[in-house]
Amino acid sequence: MSQPTGLWSWITTVDHKRIGILYGVTAFVFFVVGGFEALLMRIQLAQPENTFISAQVYNELFTMHGTTMVFLAIMPLNAAFFNYMVPLMIGARDVAFPRLNALSYWIFLFGALFLNASFLVKAAPDAGWFAYANLTSKQFSPGASIDFWVLGIQLLGLSSLIAGVNFVVTILNMRAPGMTLMRTPIFVWMTLVTQFLLIFSLPIITVGLILLMFDRFFGTNFYNPTAGGNPVLWQHLFWLFGHPEVYILILPPMGIISEVLPTFSRKPLFGYPVMVYSGILIGFFGFGVWSHHMFTVGLGAVADSAFAVATMLIGIPTGVKIFNWIATLWGGSIRLRSPLYFALGFISMFIMGGLSGIMHASVPVDMQHQDSYFVVAHFHYMLVGGSLFGIFAGIHYWWPKMTGRILSERLGKLTFWLLFLGFNVTFFPMHFLGLMGMPRRIYTYGAGLGWDFWNLVATTGVIVMGLSVLIFTWNAITSLRRGAPAGEDPWDGRTLEWSILSPPAVYNFARIPEVRSRDDLWAQKQGRNKPVGPPPGEREPAEIHLPPPSVTPIVVAAGLVVMATGALTHLVVVIVGFLTLLFGVYAMAFEYRRGRSHA
Amino acid sequence: MSEFTSTGLDHKKMGFWAFLGSECFFFGSLIAIYLVFKGKSVTGPTSREILNIPLTSISTFVLLMSSLLMVLALAAVQRGDTFGAKLWLFGTPLFGIIFLGFQVYEFISFVHEGLTLQVNLFGASFFVLTGFHGAHVSIGVLWLLSLWVLALRDQLTQTDALLVEIAGLYWHFVDIVWIVIFTLVYLIQ
Secondary structure, eight states, X not given: OOOOOSHHHHHTOOOHHHHHHHHHHHHHHHHHHHHHHHHHHHHHHTSTTOOSSXXXXXXXXXXXXXXIIIIIIIHHHHHHHHHHHHHHHTTOSSOSOHHHHHHXXXXXXXXXXXXXXXXXXXXXXXXXXXXXXXXXXXXXXOSSHHHHHHHHHHXXXXXXXXXXXXXXXXXHHOOOTTOOXXXXXXXXXXXXXXXXXXXXXXXXXXXXXXXXXXXXXXXXXXXXXXXXXXXXXXXXXXXXXXXXXXXHHHHXXXXXXXXXXXXXXXXXOTTHHHHHHHHHHHHHHGGGOGGXXXXXXXXXXXXXXXXXXXXXXXXXXXHHHHHHHHHHHTTOOOOOOHHHHHHHHHHHHHHHHHHHXXXXXXXXXXXXXXXXXXXXXXXXXXXXXXXXXXXXHHHHHHHHHHHSBOOOHHHHHHHHHHHHHHHHHHHHHHHHHHHTTOBTTOXXXXXXXXXXXXXXXXXXXXXXXXXXXXXHXXXXXXXXXXXXXXOSOTTOOOSGGGGSOSSOOTTSOSSOOOOOSTTHHHHHHTTSSOOXXXXXXXXXXXXXXXXXXXXXXXXXXXXXHHHHHHHHSOHHHHHHHHHHHHHHHHHHHHHHHHHHHHO | OOOOOSSSSOHHHHHHHHHHHHXXXXXXXXXXXXXXXXXXXXXXXXXXHHOOHHHHHHHHHHHHHHHHHHHHHHHHHHHTOHHHHHHHHHHHHHHHHHHHHHHXXXXXXXXXXXXXXXXXXXXXXXXXXXXXXXXXXXXXXXXHHHHHHHHHTTOOOGGGHHHHHHHHHHHHHHHHHHHHHIIIIIIOO
């Protein structure tokens, strides 16, 4: 059972490992694109009254930077780990619906390309990643820019919804025998919470986008106040999705470092059940705090107070997690390897972001910070210092499992120190700038406001961050050729993925493992749990049923993106797309039946 | 369908329940928006002037009865009763089509009476809410007719009961959503 090769085998693949790699590589490319957009903005802001780029281009850049980093970089980088690691960590051979998994990826890829195609026709979205009404109305955004954004986000949302359903079923239904929910690795738990957040929050933004689409395409007045419509409705719908989205971005990296810390401290995760419950609580509270993004809208003192209290409450399970991570390290025999560097970076930077976050929970304080660079500093500490450091921890931790090669420790640590330094040099001064009154989303500022120095400092920091990403890329590419072979278990790991080959065979587990405790592999290595039968992955099994490759997912996804293109061009194109979609869906539905009748 | 699962539930069924959870939030948001905009229209026609409760009661009854036929269809497939399967798997989407016919008639007559998407917020939120419900019914009709064609070709056997059951979950869900819409939009004005 060897892996087929060639482009066609990747287009038709339904293997969760390959789809994970596709997600990872695609998302990394968009991460670099989003970083480049940030670099252009920082060059513009390096000096007062700079003329490097125009106000219009600046608007497009901050809109696309935000949209790209959230939807095309961090979410799919997390998805890469869901895809690759979740089945391995629960002892499964694939996800519950392998073809739907491929469908999620192709819709994501086409949606991402569709969104960025707006640059080619000089109609890049320019209303911010939050796209507040009525800046997005036909009156104020007459071109196609907002249409690109609306349709692109719909496609990306659909991709995540399908993936959400898929992973809920995978995690609840495909755990190896004996792996009860409270024996499931914590990363898998955080993934599960994230999927529930996705399937419950995405329909809300979908409705918001549908109303916006009707306003723009069919002349309704949902967000038009002159006809009785309500622009604040958009803010509610957006943040009802947007706040759970914040946890969609941070919970998986929290799960990653909760795997990294025990492995490199050689201790079990401190307070595992409490870590699970606090993750669930964060997900639950995540739906009840959306209006803290809207304290200056004027919802009234009662609403503002209620959301302020809810926001402070959500700090409790988050704080519990931080203390448990520190307690995991406490007294452990710590091995300072590159994944642990990034995990420690996550904890320290996340605490910084959390401190400024808790300030924003207080309404009067938030009213001072609103729309200033202080807020920019806060959420970059969460999303770069938090999410991105967590993702880098995951990359350095699981790279040997995915490729069979170990990343250079020296370069890995260099990546960390440059990223850590560059990140803090870029974003720490933004706290000062915000408190000095510098507003967000301005394309330039006057000299003599006292902002010149810290802006220049921030820009130099971005260059250091860029250098760190370049070194990581170099490390990744060279390790594929020259990296030391990893073996099955280079880190002396605790979870099931370290019991099989690196990279895993196409069927993952020759024999589905039986689990008798949390961290079962670790317990076996400690001699507490006796291995059952021959070690998993020992010999090539005679017959394992694996889902055959399928071309139908890419057809369905193509139908959808053609429909979106048609919405911007001509009705005929919509119909062609719809027929392709219909054909694809039926082909997908009946593929399985044909296969069965032949068997 | 006999593969091992941790919970004992079939993958497809559990996945579909998760999807229906998502759909609850979808229709929940649409209904909430309808209620938010209730009475906020600056011009007519209003819901009181235009909604025809007796007519829609008939179409609501038809849709409710289609759920009964759906139950009969599933029972027939589970029993291996091929005649019943063919009959009820046609009857259910037929009733769905009748419901859609009423809706098309309703939409056209409303437009003639001056209620459009553009004219006021009632028109916009009414057409979007009931239109998306109608789109869900249409998908259900297509789905059930596809199963009916399989049954006609004797390709839908007792072992496929789960496929019919999942289609049934969808159909009943869409039906329940209509009960909520009918109550909140038509009956409580």
